[in-house]
């Protein structure tokens with residue numbers, strides 16, 4: 001069978017009908033299988049007339065619009081015929097704004113500690129890209145790329161920053177710990193195809209574990225700047241996850257209010273929470289692993305801004321560092 005064997009030109013009215021037929025129950029994970037003609041098509045514009053290239057191979061189905069079992073609360077195709085969830089897609093742009101700034105701000109710390117730190121925010125650019133692709137298409141491939149990229153950023157974060165004192169007893173050093181994280185991540189990546197609807201919940205469990213580890217670390221901390229950063233990180237995460245849960249489970253309520261944008265707001269809040277949380281974790285790591293560099297916390301663009309981006313300054317001079 002040819003890849004684009006069936007090229008079907010469909011009038012706009014027919015497309016709209018197909019969209020409606022193919023639309024799933026909003027805010028639900030359960031799949032209501034849309035007609036094949038709808039799911040296995042990619043929508044294009046040809047001389048202003050929408051046309052659909054129907055794909056014959058099953059593999060191509062994973063790229064098909066709305067082939068994911070997940071459909072967020074925002075109305076599909078409300079603002080564009082090519083973008084399924086417009087606001088959710090556009091809000092993912094925040095990844096491209098915050099990531100380069102964080103890359104720049106964390107450079108002095110990364111140079112001193114490990115240049116691999118830069119990979120975190122480099123990979124966040126891909127998380128943003130995949131998130132845009134997912135919400136633009138609601139395709140199964142988009143969902144897997146979105147979720148697996150988050151999993152690999154988390155894995156990198158654990159390898160770089162998980163406190164040595166909490167390593168399992170059979171782990172000798174950070175290198176062996178990273179190998180263990182890599183093995184767990186590979187197994188999790190493969191298992192994520194078994195029940196894709198469970199992936200997002202597994203990822204949120206990692207977030208809970210990070211939160212728990214932070215609370216343990218903070219119990220003995222008296223530094224007001226560090227405590228403030230911890231409170232802000234947890235507060236932003238709590239706001240973000242409330243939006244995610246509310247969009248997932250409270251969609252009918254938000255539809256009545258005609259406000260279906262909570263998932264987009266989650267994107268914005270979780271990126272800022274990650275900037276705050278990861279800087280806090282990196283600061284705790286620096287205090288333990290490179291104490292001679294005298295790490296401190298500051299905010300960009302101005303230190304007294306309530307919602308500035310946090311970063312690590314190293315107050316130890318090169319001389320001091322060499323001496324230690």
Ligand SMILES: CCCCCCCC/C=C\CCCCCCCC(=O)N[C@@H](CO)[C@H](O)/C=C/CCCCCCCCCCCCC
Pocket residue numbers: 127131134146150153154157158161162163200201203204206207210211214233234237267270271273274277278281
């Ligand atoms: C010692 C461990 C250090 C870990 C450092 C933190 C590394 C940051 C890791 C991940 C970044 C999160 C990026 C979120 C992208 C959101 C994309 C998205 O919206 N995807 C949804 C579908 O569109 C999907 O349903 C979401 C699934 C849940 C994702 C859970 C992410 C966990 C985020 C952990 C953030 C830590 C913040 C710490 C605050 C104290």
Ligand SMILES: [Ca+2]
Pocket residue numbers: 026071072073074075076085
């Ligand atoms: Ca939707």
Ligand SMILES: [Zn+2]
Pocket residue numbers: 088131135263267
């Ligand atoms: Zn999303």
